Amino acid sequence: MLIIIxxxxxxxxxxxxxxxxxxxxxxxxxxxxxxxFHIIHSKPRIxxxxxxxxxxxxxxxxxxxxxxxxxxxxxxQAWGTNSPLPTMVTDIVDQMKALxxxxxxxxxxxxxxxxLQGYFKVQEDKKHRATYQALVDSExxxxxxxxxxxxxxxxxxxxxxxxxxxxxxxxxMCSRVMPCSLWHGMRFxxxxxxxxxxxxxxxxxxxxxxFGVEAATLCLFGITEQEEIMWNTFKHAGKNxxxxxxxxxNATSKSVQDAFGQxxxxxxxxxxxxxxxxxxLNFILIDGTxxxxxxxxxxxxxxxxxxxxxxxxxxxxLATGASAMHKLRPQPSWDRTCTAAAxxxxxxxxxxxxxxxxxxxxxRAEAVEDALVAxxxxxxxxxxxxxxxxxxxxxxxxxxC
Numbered sequence: 001m002l003i004i005i006x007x008x009x010x011x012x013x014x015x016x017x018x019x020x021x022x023x024x025x026x027x028x029x030x031x032x033x034x035x036x037f038h039i040i041h042s043k044p045r046i047x048x049x050x051x052x053x054x055x056x057x058x059x060x061x062x063x064x065x066x067x068x069x070x071x072x073x074x075x076x077q078a079w080g081t082n083s084p085l086p087t088m089v090t091d092i093v094d095q096m097k098a099l100x101x102x103x104x105x106x107x108x109x110x111x112x113x114x115x116l117q118g119y120f121k122v123q124e125d126k127k128h129r130a131t132y133q134a135l136v137d138s139e140x141x142x143x144x145x146x147x148x149x150x151x152x153x154x155x156x157x158x159x160x161x162x163x164x165x166x167x168x169x170x171x172x173m174c175s176r177v178m179p180c181s182l183w184h185g186m187r188f189x190x191x192x193x194x195x196x197x198x199x200x201x202x203x204x205x206x207x208x209x210x211f212g213v214e215a216a217t218l219c220l221f222g223i224t225e226q227e228e229i230m231w232n233t234f235k236h237a238g239k240n241x242x243x244x245x246x247x248x249x250n251a252t253s254k255s256v257q258d259a260f261g262q263x264x265x266x267x268x269x270x271x272x273x274x275x276x277x278x279x280x281l282n283f284i285l286i287d288g289t290x291x292x293x294x295x296x297x298x299x300x301x302x303x304x305x306x307x308x309x310x311x312x313x314x315x316x317x318l319a320t321g322a323s324a325m326h327k328l329r330p331q332p333s334w335d336r337t338c339t340a341a342a343x344x345x346x347x348x349x350x351x352x353x354x355x356x357x358x359x360x361x362x363x364r365a366e367a368v369e370d371a372l373v374a375x376x377x378x379x380x381x382x383x384x385x386x387x388x389x390x391x392x393x394x395x396x397x398x399x400x401c
Contacts, residue, residue, distance in 0.1 A: 070094060071154050078163040079154070079198065080208050081218045083226045088147035093155065099124055109156035116152060146222030149194035157198050165375075166198050166205055171382045176374035177206070180367045182215035183359040186281045186350075188343060189230055190218050191296060193288030201379055203340035204287040206371040211364070221288070221296050231303055237282055239308045244284040244315045245342055246297050253315035256349040260356070283316075283346060287339045318345040340372045 071093050076085045100106055105120045116124060128148055135141045162172045182188075188211070190204040197220060207216035219230045234242045243259065284300065286293045297313075304313040337345070347365040350356045383390050 070097070071151075075163075076154075079166075080164070080205055080213060081226070082213045083218075083229055086147060086150070086223050086225050088143055089151050089154070089223075092144075092148050092151040095127075096124060096151065096155065099127065107155060109152075109160075114153075114156040114160070116156070142222045143224060146194040146220060150197055150220065150223070153194075153198040161198060161200070164209060165378075166202060167200050167375075167378055168382070171378045173374045173378040174209075177209045177371045178367060179210055179212065180364060182211040182364055183361060184280070185359070186283065187214075188216040189282060189284045190216060190287050190339070191221060191230075191284050191300070192218060193221050193292045193296060194223075195292070196288055201375075202287070203338040203372060203375065204285060206340045206368060206375060207285075207343055210367050210371050221292075221299070227303075231307065234282060235307060237279060239304070239310065239314065241279045242282045242284070242304075242314060244286070244297070244300060244313050245318065245346060246284075246286055246293070246315050252312045253317040255319060256316060256346065257353070259314075259316055260350065260353055285339050285342055316346070318342065318349060338372075340368055340375075344368050344372075 071085065071090055073085045076089075077083075096107065100120065103120065103123050105118070105123070107120050107124075108117045109115065110117050115121075132141060132144055135144060157166075160168060162169055162174060165173050165177070167173060188207050190207060192202075192204060196202050196204075204218075208218065210216075217230070219226045221227075246253070286296050286300075288296055301313045304310060344365045347361040347368070351359075351361040351365070380390055
């Protein structure tokens with residue numbers, strides 16, 4: 001695991017948000033991780049620490065068979081959503097169950113990421129590729145791709161992952177997460193790539209663990225039912241109350257100060273409406289790998305254009321010195337800010353503005369920090385217990401994205 005401690009300095013007022021984590025396996029192994037989020041507008045200083053495990057041997061989860069039965073609405077919503085069960089997901093689950101009978105082979109999942117294995121994998125791969133190639137419409141292709149990814153993850157995680165924290169039951173961290181309410185004037189939307197759904201080191205899930213699914217709502221890329229719910233909400237809220245946290249140099253973005261400070265009369269009006277309870281500020285967090293996030297952002301812009309006729313989706317860039325739009329990789333990449341840290345940065349910067357100081361957003365940021373520490377500890381403990389490496393080679397280290 002590569003851990004970056006990022007800090008910045010400025011002559012202007014700053015506010016530091018710190019999380020620290022200690023893990024002790026024996027008297028010979030102890031470490032402390034500490035990250036400072038300074039809310040300023042200057043470049044960060046970055047220090048790298050590499051931590052090596054006691055054992056370099058690789059270990060993978062043993063093969064497992066999913067529980068029988070179709071996915072129910074109750075099961076679906078228990079994974080962290082309040083949306084209807086996607087029709088295409090249930091169809092694909094049923095097709096996979098039928099394939100088991102046709103080829104007389106059971107589904108098995110295992111290895112890194114809990115993927116399909118064995119003879120069933122080979123046959124299912126042939127079938128789903130043929131189905132995908134037969135689709136002509138690009139939208140249908142995306143919907144099928146997303147639904148299949150989610151169907152496989154739902155089946156492979158049954159009886160293995162905790163439905164709240166998405167960790168194996170023996171590593172469940174739920175008891176360490178302290179829920180709290182988010183200020184009613186804002187709402188997070190976790191726009192998640194299907195390949196990050198039920199991923200153990202995903203940090204976006206922490207937001208609804210802390211704030212609940214109404215205040216931090218999951219929307220899976222390519223899942224029609226969830227995308228319609230999100231955009232219907234945005235239509236009702238209006239363009240001025242929808243913001244995407246996306247640090248793309250090709251996208252027009254504003255700082256939190258510029259977007260919500262007192263300088264703009266338009267933003268003052270937006271804040272007044274929101275403060276009076278007439279409007280809610282909707283913040284989209286793109287939860288996916290850096291390469292996948294480009295396609296996700298393009299889809300958001302296309303939909304925004306079709307609704308509001310504007311070419312650009314309102315974007316916010318944070319001043320925490322690292323990206324607001326990237327989550328931990330399968331082996332966490334600490335040179336890029338994870339989704340939870342992006343939320344922490346936003347809450348922290350808003351707290352500094354006079355219009356928001358009375359809403360206790362700093363306390364909400366601390367609650368997410370505490371949950372992030374608990375997740376980091378659980379993931380590290382698991383990797384060490386299984387003899388897996390907790391170091392990571394630096395890749396794209398010059399690209400703080």
